[in-house]
Amino acid sequence: MxxxxxxxxxxxxxxxxxxxxxxxxxxxxxxxxxxxxxxxxxxxxxxxxxxxxxxxxxxxxxxxxxxxxxxxxxxxxxxxxxxxxxxxxxxxxxxxxxxxxMNTIRDLDVISGVVVAESGCVLAELDAYVRESGYIVPVDLGAKKKCMIGGNVSTNAGGLRYLRYGTLHGNVLGLEVVLADGRILDALFSLKKDASGYDVKQLFIGAEGTLGVVTAVSIALAPKPRSSQIAVLGVSDFNKIQRAFVAARQGLGEIVSAFEFWERRCNELVVQYENNPSPLEGPHEFYVMIETRGSVERHDVEKMDAYLAALDAEGLVEEARVFRGTDEMERTWLFRSQMAEAHAKSGCMHVYDFSLPSRHQHELLVAVKQHLKDAGLYGVANAPVRDVTIFGHIGDDNIHLQVVADEFGGEVEAAMEPWVYEWVGSHSGSVAAEHGLGMHKGMFLKYSKSPVVIGVMKSIKQMLDKNGIMNPGKHIDRAC
Amino acid sequence: MxxxxxxxxxxxxxxxxxxxxxxxxxxxxxxxxxxxxxxxxxxxxxxxxxxxxxxxxxxxxxxxxxxxxxxxxxxxxxxxxxxxxxxxxxxxxxxxxxxxxMNTIRDLDVISGVVVAESGCVLAELDAYVRESGYIVPVDLGAKKKCMIGGNVSTNAGGLRYLRYGTLHGNVLGLEVVLADGRILDALFSLKKDASGYDVKQLFIGAEGTLGVVTAVSIALAPKPRSSQIAVLGVSDFNKIQRAFVAARQGLGEIVSAFEFWERRCNELVVQYENNPSPLEGPHEFYVMIETRGSVERHDVEKMDAYLAALDAEGLVEEARVFRGTDEMERTWLFRSQMAEAHAKSGCMHVYDFSLPSRHQHELLVAVKQHLKDAGLYGVANAPVRDVTIFGHIGDDNIHLQVVADEFGGEVEAAMEPWVYEWVGSHSGSVAAEHGLGMHKGMFLKYSKSPVVIGVMKSIKQMLDKNGIMNPGKHIDRAC
Missing domain, CATH: 3.30.43.10 (Uridine Diphospho-n-acetylenolpyruvylglucosamine Reductase, domain 2)
Structure with a gap:
């Protein structure tokens, strides 16, 4: 062979x-x-x-x-x-x-709200199953009809509702993992509090298959909301998005469950390539999508109305529309979730997934555009870069940067990398927020992690995969 | 020396x-x-x-x-x-x-709600500091005026509001740790999403100082609630507590922030030894304390009233009282937080801290009493055991078992250990929920963790503390 x-x-x-x-x-x-x-x-x-x-x-x-x-x-x-x-x-x-x-749901405890599922369960199917008992899976992302729960855990997927439900490091209660040497690590606990020794399972959350194979997952579920609504806002500048976010944490308080944004060009691409109508008349420089989830609809409607009135009084929004029926909420989420695919259909999408303090997020977009212009790759006739865009999750400082070009790799990639990773590292960001290091990004780890941290990671890899058979040459293996 | x-x-x-x-x-x-x-x-x-x-x-x-x-x-x-x-x-x-x-607060980001504090910061003082900017520290526990944030992290303290704010594995965004060999692991990140390599900091959460010294902590804060209330219920049996809990997750939904219970004898001990009046007229076999935290008082009051009416209609409560003013809420929390100390004043308190599926919690109390009776240590004239009690956090299956005796150790401890750890392990529990393994409990780890899990823990200890200088002879060193 x-x-x-x-x-x-x-x-x-x-x-x-x-x-x-x-x-x-x-x-x-x-x-x-x-x-x-x-x-x-x-x-x-x-x-x-x-x-x-x-x-x-x-x-x-x-x-x-x-x-x-x-x-x-x-x-x-x-x-x-x-x-x-x-x-x-x-x-x-x-x-x-x-x-x-391996797609069996092994157990669902309806009192404590904990599900134990094998890694091959498709996220959307697992979510549909637990919904019948009044719960939801706390992680949710655009690829939910395709991605599997074991992959979500191994990638440390963040998704759309970190703001409300937190991270997999908190929600995953236990894992069953087959170690590189074939030993079965049966850490498939379903207890919410456990302070008995090192929390070994945490190592495999985000390890991308480099330390072992996650075969089953135990997850603390969240109660299924009884009431939900979505507001989409048109906003003229990025600073106003941040002000609207701080106001949402106060005014919408405990019911806010997602706070997404995208810019004008993202909106245009979904309209064009997915044939999906814009949620607002627009156009606006930025779009914000806020979801609430609560238990008493009347209370939630009152809170949203008061919040939108306050934004209006502060002059923060150009246009606002609230979606309350199931169908129109689903259509709005569909619009948001088609963003990555619309970019991919418009050309060869170089996608970057960063965590970055919000004060630097718009600055990144400006810096990338200028950098590519200076290199003669963007904003001039016959330039290979068609679009440079950002969208992301304001609530958790996770931003997705897209550079859509005529081809993958080549001079565009050479201009972007490692330059953009260095920029993010020097602005207190992380080179990978929720998509993982994958095949190549390990080599950029040094821009956001110190030699001591990388050294400990390499020791962990050596400890659990002595022969280097698990996903070799990727992830931490590429770090230096 | x-x-x-x-x-x-x-x-x-x-x-x-x-x-x-x-x-x-x-x-x-x-x-x-x-x-x-x-x-x-x-x-x-x-x-x-x-x-x-x-x-x-x-x-x-x-x-x-x-x-x-x-x-x-x-x-x-x-x-x-x-x-x-x-x-x-x-x-x-x-x-x-x-x-x-080392008690400097190094940074507070009021937009993202992240605080960076040195380990010697007293929890209550740190909380008071961030409250001035509209936030709270998500972990809260009885010893908050004495315990320090570095110790909270090293013990993986769970506390009173796991139900609402989750675990330190989710809320701690970064740590600064001095490793056993003196190297400084600067993993003091403040990013909410980070999927770049293994999440090394997780190893030190709950390591009880056996892998290094946590010197500073970065924590994601929660917004300070604008409205809060407490209900105390008198309930006749444990099964009704569980039914009231499931109803609270649905009816009180997103505002429920704590769901505590204690039994009759605990109530009596606080009244007697802390000179604090009972929150209910009583007496009742069990007491339940439910706290809500929300953003609109009127909505929260409506939800609580509807919830209590539903409990009443179901015949689940014997007596209910709601506390809404700051002073009376503080007095009620004081009552709850004096529980451990009241036991300690009443005699020599052997305290056990387990995670246990709720269906086995009351069964544990019955089993312990019977076991001690069978050994002639409880329920007979001149028996050394004065009281056997449970109280705990229903929302996260964390139960505290107290055996109050005439002296520490001796025949009471010999009758209880390892018997009680074996019982908990064989009922899908954990031998340490939020107090840690400490000096002795490592030897009981085998009742709730498999040899492969313990083996990986020992490899981690060996990897990070080759000379065995960090808290030797405790924690994982005692496991076999």
């Missing part, structure tokens, strides 16, 4: 026979793999794997990893394959371990 | 001279130490240290640890010394590293 990467062995016929003997589904025709498992969501990364395994049980995963570890065969774990950073794509000849066949 | 523990060296005069040269405050008279630093909050543990250091800066901590690591001198870190499990008390001749002199 194919050549190996420098440290690991290629798969032999005997290996394949062993994998078949575990009971896992096995696919090893390149055509089949290339169509579905060697391709990422946005078409940026192309994988080089020749073998995909689809285990059905934790025991099968354990047998496969024990074998791979002993034989020094590299493994890349894959869920819904909706990542944007290439973390689930085979860089060399790694064996793909796809968890789509 | 004193004899060393088996693995570490005793302190010499040269060592003391070095410690003085760092600029840290140094105390080495046994009388002074014994009065304040060799004694725990509830008088259960007596320390054996002969030297206490009070560094003023992170650099001083770094110099001290680098020296201790090189010389193999054991260190125990101490904050407000309000722990209940002996984790901050010197077992042998460890040097005490007390952080009370």
């Amino acid at each position: 194919a050549s190996s990467d420098s440290n690991n062995n290629a798969v032999t016929q005997q290996d394949i026979e062993f994998f078949v003997s575990t009971g896992a589904e096995v696919i090893h025709g390149d055509d089949q793999l290339d169509a579905k498992y060697n391709k990422d969501y946005f078409g940026k990364y192309t994988g080089a794997s020749h073998l995909a395994l689809f285990p059905k049980t934790t025991q099968q995963v354990s047998k496969i990893l024990a074998h791979c570890n002993q034989r020094h065969i590299a493994v890349v774990t894959q869920g819904g394959n909706s990542g944007t950073a290439g973390g689930a794509i085979a860089q060399h000849n790694e064996v793909i371990l796809n968890l789509r066949n | 004193a004899s060393s523990d088996s693995n570490n060296n005793a302190v010499t005069q040269q060592d003391i001279e070095f410690f003085v040269s760092t600029g840290a405050e140094v105390i080495h008279g046994d009388d002074q130490l014994d009065a304040k630093y060799n004694k725990d909050y509830f008088g259960k543990y007596t320390g054996a240290s002969h030297l206490a250091l009070f560094p003023k800066t992170t650099q001083q901590v770094s110099k001290i640890l680098a020296h201790c690591n090189q010389r193999h001198i054991a260190v125990v870190t101490q904050g407000g010394n309000s722990g209940t499990a002996g984790g901050a008390i010197a077992q042998h001749n460890e040097v005490i590293l007390n952080l009370r002199n």
Whole structure:
């Protein structure tokens, strides 16, 4: 079969026979793999794997990893394959371990509100299941119909409602993980408070499959809201968005559940490429979308009306519209969630996912545009960059930067990287907020993490994956 | 000076001279130490240290640890010394590293609501500081006037409002930690979303000073509530408490911020030993205390009234009283927070802190009483056990069990341990919910954690503290 990467062995016929003997589904025709498992969501990364395994049980995963570890065969774990950073794509000849066949919901405790689900459960399906018992899954994101809960955890997905429900580091109560050597770490606890020793499971949240394979997840659910509404605002400058946000935390208080923004060009791209009408008449320089979730509709409506009146009195909004019916709220969320895909349809989207203090967010957009202009790549005739945009989650300082160009890589990428990572690091930001480090971003980690922090990360990798078989050459392996 | 523990060296005069040269405050008279630093909050543990250091800066901590690591001198870190499990008390001749002199609030970002504070900041003082800017610290507990934020993080304190604000694993955004070898891990980030590599700081939350010294903390704050109220209910059996809780998550929805319970005997002890009047006429078998926090008082009052009416219609309560003024709410919280101290005044309190699925909580109380009766230690004339009680936080399945006896240790402790830990482990509980493992409980870890989990914990300890100088002989060192 194919050549190996420098440290690991290629798969032999005997290996394949062993994998078949575990009971896992096995696919090893390149055509089949290339169509579905060697391709990422946005078409940026192309994988080089020749073998995909689809285990059905934790025991099968354990047998496969024990074998791979002993034989020094590299493994890349894959869920819904909706990542944007290439973390689930085979860089060399790694064996793909796809968890789509492990999709059992093992338990739902309706008193405490805790669900235990296998990693292959699709997020939207898991959410629909727990809704029947009066709960919701606290993490929610645009790719929810494709992404799987194990991948959400492994990427440390943040999503749309951090502001209300917090992070997976808080909501994940337990994990079942198969370690690189095949041992099963049964840390699938369902207790909300646990101060008995180091919280080992935390290491695997955001590890992107570099330390082991997350096979099942225990999550603290949130109560299903009885009442919800959305307001979309047209705002003339970024500073007013920040003022509206501070006012929302006070005035809407405990019911605010999302506070999103996007700029004019993002709005235009969704209208154009997704054929979806704008939620406002507009146009406006910026759009803000605020969602509330509460338990008494009358109270929530009163709070929203008072909040919008206060914004109006302060001269913060140009146009405001409130959406209250289920259908129109869904259409509004659809508009917001199509933003990334609309960019991807308009050209080759270089997407960046940063955490950045809000005072620097608009400054970033201005700096990137100027930088690309100075390089002759934007704002002139026949320039390769078509659009530079930002949108994101104000409540958690997470911003997505898109540079849409004629092609991937090339002079645009060369102009952007590492320049933009250095800019973000020097403005107290993080080079990866919720999409992960994936295939390449490990090399930019040094701009937002110190050598001591990176050194401890490397020790953790060495401790849990001595032979370096788990997603090698990515994530922390690229850090220096 | 004193004899060393088996693995570490005793302190010499040269060592003391070095410690003085760092600029840290140094105390080495046994009388002074014994009065304040060799004694725990509830008088259960007596320390054996002969030297206490009070560094003023992170650099001083770094110099001290680098020296201790090189010389193999054991260190125990101490904050407000309000722990209940002996984790901050010197077992042998460890040097005490007390952080009370590191109490600077380094930063408060009023837009994003993030505070950066040194470990020696007293929790209540930090909370008072951020309240002036419209925020609160999300963790709150009975010992808030004594405990320090670094100790809260190192113990993974849960506290009274997990239900509303979640865990420190979610709320702590960053830590500054001096590692055992003196290196400074500057992971003091203030970003809410960060998926760039392993979340290294998580290891130190709940590590009880066994992996390094937490010197500063970055915490995501919650908005200060504009409206608050408390209801205290008298309830005739435990099952009704659970039903009232499920109803509260639905009916009080987003405003419920605490849901506490205690039993009749706890109420009597506070009345008797703290001279504090009961919040209800009573007596009742169980008392429930529900707090709400919201932004519009009128809405919150309406929700509470509707909730209490629904409980009444269901026949769930015997008596209910609502407290709405600041003074009477404070008095009610005082009553609740005096519970542990009232037990301690009534005799020698063996305190246990478990996480336990709510369906087993009352069963635990019944089982403990029966077990102690069977052993002839309770419920008979001249029995050494005076009281067996439970109280706790319903919202997060955290229960405190008290066995008040004539003396510490002895036949009562022998009857209780490891029996009670085994019982909790076999009922899907955790042997330590929010008080930590401390001096002894590591040996019971095996009842709630598997050998693989304990094995990974031991690897982490070995990775970060090769010489075993950080709080040796406690926590994970006792696990087998």
